[in-house]
Amino acid sequence: MAESEKKLISAINEQPSPLNIMHVCGTHERTISKYGLRSVISSDINLLSGPGCPVCITPERDIDFVISVAKSGVSVASFGDMLKVAGSKGSLMDARSDGADIHTVYSIDDAIKIAENCPDNELVFFGIGFETTAPTTAAAILRGLPENFSIFTSHKLIPPAMEHLTTSSDIDGFLAPGHVSTIIGIEPYKPIVKKGFPVVVAGFEAVDVLMGVFMVQQQNKYGISEMENAYPRCVDNKGNTKAQEIMYEVFKKSDGFWRGFGTIKNSALTLKRKFRSVDASFLHADIYDEIYTNSSPEETDHCMCADIITARARPDQCPYFAKKCTPSNPAGPCMVSIEGTCYNWYRYNSAGGDTNTRIFTGT
Known part of the structure; x- marks a missing residue:
């Protein structure tokens, strides 16, 4: 130490x-x-884990929409963790096992390359993340996208x-x-x-x-x-003003639904009207309307993830944790993502639960 x-x-x-x-x-x-x-x-100081995992707060309806688009014959690309998170009737990974053309990418640029290499196939990029990743999505749109490429955004604001x-x-x-x-x-x-x-x-x-x-x-x-x-070596008090400009040239703030929270005012980024030509929710409005009109916004009871990301519960209070729910067989998004609370509690605690039992080693 x-x-x-x-x-x-x-x-x-x-x-x-x-x-x-x-x-x-x-x-x-x-x-x-x-x-x-x-x-x-001191045990008097309680470090609570909040909604800092973008995969974990992505609502099921967004996942359901992208799965339905994929099953209609459209190619889909998203980040690896996102493919493993279940919607109300399964995950993108499940859909891929059923024959849907779904790709794992590390960035929107990877998805663009896939679209460029297959110009006859429509591809939808499922964009998630907070203010860190939203500017990269916006920058790609401003550079210009292939004609067969569109974006479904589930970007949120912290x-x-x-x-x-x-x-x-x-x-x-x-x-x-x-x-x-x-x-x-x-x-x-x-x-x-x-x-x-x-x-x-x-x-x-x-x-x-x-x-x-x-x-x-x-x-x-x-x-x-x-x-x-307390992080001045990387964070300027004004932030990255160029990234902010790019982000808000493409996106507008709107009310957003978060897993565990419900709707939070002005917490989502949606594409401005002038970018409808690359907005998958507009291009596939029939599927979008069916999903968002006929389904409940509430999450399926896969686990206690909704309670965990709002600090209403700890991972070890979930009956699935380290039993039916492990990184190799996750029941919910908090165990899927490397940024998920359950994943980190499981990985870094040999007892599979109580983080207060671990001794700080500095290694």
């Missing part, structure tokens, strides 16, 4: 007081679980979800996600701070997370709420 980490742990533990701090980043959960940070800080959580959860402060903050900066978090909740942007090393916890703890100690940037 590095000396800086020892000092931060000591400083945190010297001032124990009940405190609920939520992070909204899958990589933060990975660091917390991998290094057993919950086991080395700050509205955080603000929503302030009204429904027992939270004392937030660790804001480093990746997202490199794009948006710190300004979008200020409405949360104005409501009385400390927000600290944190990086992804163990020392970064500990520093973020300490800074939230200090704000709570002195009864203040401020927006602090």
Whole structure:
């Protein structure tokens, strides 16, 4: 354990007081679980895992739509984790096993290459992710897409979800996600701070997370709420203004449905009307209308993922966890994605559950 980490742990533990701090980043959960940070800080400080996994919060109806498009004979491409997440009647991986033409890609550029190599086949790219990935989707559209290429977007915005959580959860402060903050900066978090909740942007090393916890703890100690940037080596307070410009040239904010939350106002990015020629929901309006008119927005009860990403439950409280639900046989999205809370609790805890049992080694 590095000396800086020892000092931060000591400083945190010297001032124990009940405190609920939520992070909204899958990589933060990975660091917390991998290094057993919950086991080395005071048990009075509860590190809550929030909706920081884009795969985990993607609603079933979006998955159902893309599966229906694929089964109609259209090629589909998306990220590997997304293919494994079940909709109401199975996953994209299941659809591929049934003969649908579905591709795993690492970026939208990979999907574009597939479309270019098969110009006679229509291809839909299923775009997911937060503000980190949305600019890449927007940039590809502005560069120009093949005629046989369209996009179905399920991009979401983190700050509205955080603000929503302030009204429904027992939270004392937030660790804001480093990746997202490199794009948006710190300004979008200020409405949360104005409501009385400390927000600290944190990086992804163990020392970064500990520093973020300490800074939230200090704000709570002195009864203040401020927006602090503890990741200045990567996050500029204004963010990446060029990426923001590109994103909002293509997308507009709209109300979005999140797994576990329901509809959150202005939390989704949808394509502007002038980009309808590449909007799969418009090009396949018959399928879209059927899915979104006739189906319930609520999720099928695969597991407790909806409760876990809203901090209403821990992974080890789910009856499926480490039994019927493992990374090789996931019951829900929280175990599918490497950013999922269940995945990280399972992988980094030999007991398959209680992260408080792991000893911090710094390795």
